[in-house]
Amino acid sequence: MFPNKDAVVFDGTTLSYADLARSIHTSISEEKNVTAKSFVFNRNPIETLCSVLASNALNRAVVVVPADYPEKNLEIEQEEPVPSGAFIGILTSGSSGKPKTVWKSNDNWELAFKHQSEIFGISKSEKLFVLDALSYSANLNAALHILWEGGTLVLGQLKKARRWKEMFEEAKVSSCFLVPSHCQLLLNNGIVNDNIKSLVTAGEKLSAKMAKELLERFPASKLTEYYGAAELGHITYHQNADIYNFPHSVGKPFPQVKVVVKDNKVTVSSPFVSSEYKENGTVDDLGYFDKGDRLVLKGRSGRMFNRRALNIYAQEIENIALTFDSVQKAVLVESEINKRLNLYFTTNSKALGNDEEELAAFLKQCLPKAKMPSFVKELEEIPHSETGKVDFRALSKMSGEGEILNIAS
Missing domain, CATH: 3.40.50.12780 (ANL, N-terminal domain)
Structure with missing residues (x-):
């Protein structure tokens, strides 16, 4: 040194x-x-x-x-x-x-x-x-x-x-x-x-x-x-x-890491796991391996929503929204007000709100009706914590405010 x-x-x-x-x-x-x-x-x-x-x-x-x-x-x-x-x-x-x-x-x-x-x-x-x-x-x-x-x-x-x-x-x-x-x-x-x-x-x-x-x-x-x-x-x-x-x-496992998916739940064993988590090895993330042995996450169990006995995974909806050309970020949350599922997104468009109807139409083409969010709403910025993670609680409290496009019907 x-x-x-x-x-x-x-x-x-x-x-x-x-x-x-x-x-x-x-x-x-x-x-x-x-x-x-x-x-x-x-x-x-x-x-x-x-x-x-x-x-x-x-x-x-x-x-x-x-x-x-x-x-x-x-x-x-x-x-x-x-x-x-x-x-x-x-x-x-x-x-x-x-x-x-x-x-x-x-x-x-x-x-x-x-x-x-x-x-x-x-x-x-x-x-x-x-x-x-x-x-x-x-x-x-x-x-x-x-x-x-x-x-x-x-x-x-x-x-x-x-x-x-x-x-x-x-x-x-x-x-x-x-x-x-x-x-x-x-x-x-x-x-x-x-x-x-x-x-x-x-x-x-x-x-x-x-x-x-x-x-x-x-x-x-x-x-x-x-x-x-x-x-x-x-x-x-x-x-x-x-x-x-x-x-x-x-991606694929980090060196010295073993990842197992059983009943959709991701479990991990490695020298890097905290002592309190070594026995269970999970934070309740859900996912599966694709044909190339790459891990695909569906989201955390707390972001899995059950509607009429159908499991809806937030990350699945978000990933589809992200394939729409102008969408930069997409987050699906459950409203604290009415328990509906609402999709918030940001785009690279200059005019706020212009992409809401187009994204709604795109989602209807890609998703079965039972998985459609109740609303989509474009935001100028997705709220984040100081660490840069999405502030899901802030978004869930925003649900129902202002004019939001209803796409579930």
Whole structure:
């Protein structure tokens, strides 16, 4: 390791590996008398990284908390015990909305790093761009991976997306990890860069249209989409042309991962699965293998809706909508108001609402009547959380507002 090499770049501050080591030792001195698990609020990402690495050196678990995390939820978390060998606690809302912590051991992540380096094309020479929301497990994993590799971590801010192009040039960024909704910002801001060698995305399905455009804008890049979960680690992946040639798939298993589908339920066994999930190995995702042994997801069980004894999978409807030329993103939700299924979408059209009738007609051609959404509605933007994931609850509360095109009848 070269002590003078840049380790972390963030908002005008650059830390060398020697600087980072000193900051970690300072954190160790400040925290060595703390015996319980520690909570780190993700306000300054450099301080967050130092606290995480210091806690690891002290063999103590640490939970990275979003800056706006509700205090009442944190009180619940403080009561929860820490499993033996836990390193990182990942906060999630839980399937029922009740907060929970997913615990990862050091091995759960570090054992995957060598595979990530090989598959994603990440080496010690890379300068990896990751957003500063390190309470999101995939971002934190990417950040720790590049430091493990000995490369440079370039932390960006969502609120400064319009400056990413300048950041890429100033910091000589060579690799990126972004969820698809944040990849869309690269495209929206007109960023074209032939120096990016690796572009990795996860968190939600990458559309074929976006995959093609990303490869056009970043022609020297290896584009990788992987499917994973905080509870299960990396599961499957595919790359480049496979992403748009097999648009409904999420690829084949990650090394050391075994995926089994029984009665539509996806179960996983690997060294990367959290201890609490090793026995069951599932987060209730539903799917099947295509003829090429590629995994196709139907969605999570919570996004499977039963209508007149017929199972309707949200991702199936969304995938069909995405094949319509102008649709960029599509999300099917159940209304909290009337329990109807409503499809919200965004397009590349300039005039809002122009594509609603055309998409409705297209869906009627592609879907049986029993699977038709009750409404379609074009939005200027799909609501997302800070981590870039779709905010399904916000959409379900929107249902019934404004003029929405009824297509179920």
